[in-house]
Amino acid sequence: MKVIHYYLSPRSPWTYLGHERLLAMTKKFDAVVEPRPFGLGESIFPISGGLPLNKRAPQRQAYRLIELKRWSEFLGLPLNLNPRFFPVDDLAAAKMIAAAIKPNGNEAALKLAGALLRAVWAEERDISDPDTLIQIGDENGLDGALLYASREAATDVYDAYTQAAIDLQVFGAPWYEYRGESYWGQDRLDFLERTLAAS
Template sequence: MKTIRYYLSPKSPWTYLGHERLLAIADRHGAAVEPRPIGLGESIFPISGGLPLNQRPPQRQAYRIIELKRWSDYLGIPLNIHPQFFPVDDQQAAKLIANAIKVAGHDAALRLTGALLRAVWAEERDIADSETLIQIAEECQLDGAALYAGREAGTDLYERYTKAAIELQVFGAPWYEYQGESFWGQDRLDFLDRALAAE
């Protein structure tokens, strides 16, 4: 079966903007999506030249806002440009996704990923807060309390995916890998679509 490896950060606006489109493309081509939450800020950025948002030059920060508004309008996807809970520590959310993969499988983890992304960018919810994480998991028909209590069980998977991302030379999110070819960013989804169609 065709498999797309989906390296993601649950606090990334670009991951949010591409999430549902990725799933629609995969469904259209009969492809599976393997979510891979990674330590983008703490592990990937330091070795790839990336900077946290508040450390980027002002002109880069300003243009980011323009692009977020542009893509939100173009796609018709609601997005709060300045969410109340951002920047946010997303490590516990990422580990929750990893634990969901282990406990309930990829489809459940993808539902949870979408819900966490919406929580940050459309719903003004704090994905660093334990009660919020439990509630979001429950909304995805998962046992939120059990999933959160066991989130450290997802640490090994989270660390393994982060290591795999480093080996793949990932430097941002979202990052899609299919048949050994990498596609960085939701604005490369058309290229991924064409690669899937070519098979």
């Protein structure tokens, strides 16, 4: 079986830009995607040299906007360069994705992840707001209130994914791992596709 471990952050624009392409690619090659929401900002950045956006040098912040605009136009995906609710605390959203995996399956969790990413980057919605999170869950065929209430029970899963990311030496999102090989960023999906095609 072809299994891809997908380390994601529901507030990451790069995760947003790559999400649907990853899912389309894996369907093409009959691969399974296991979503792994993890603690990028609070756990990974401090040990990997990463910085929150507002602490990065001005030239890095400026170039980030250029690249986001380029990729958005290239992929034909709507993207607000300065969304209303960003930066945003995405811990509850990430734990909701983790909570959805076991009872609802990977595909349902991936659908929820895609909706949360769109909420931030295309729909001007606040994924730190409980009512918004519940509504997004409902919109995607899940019991939003139950899923939100279950998020803290999924902390062990979230923490396990974060530790797995640390062990894998992940330092950004999205991060894809397939058969021991890592690919960082949505701009590496072409390399992942070649590997899938050859395996």
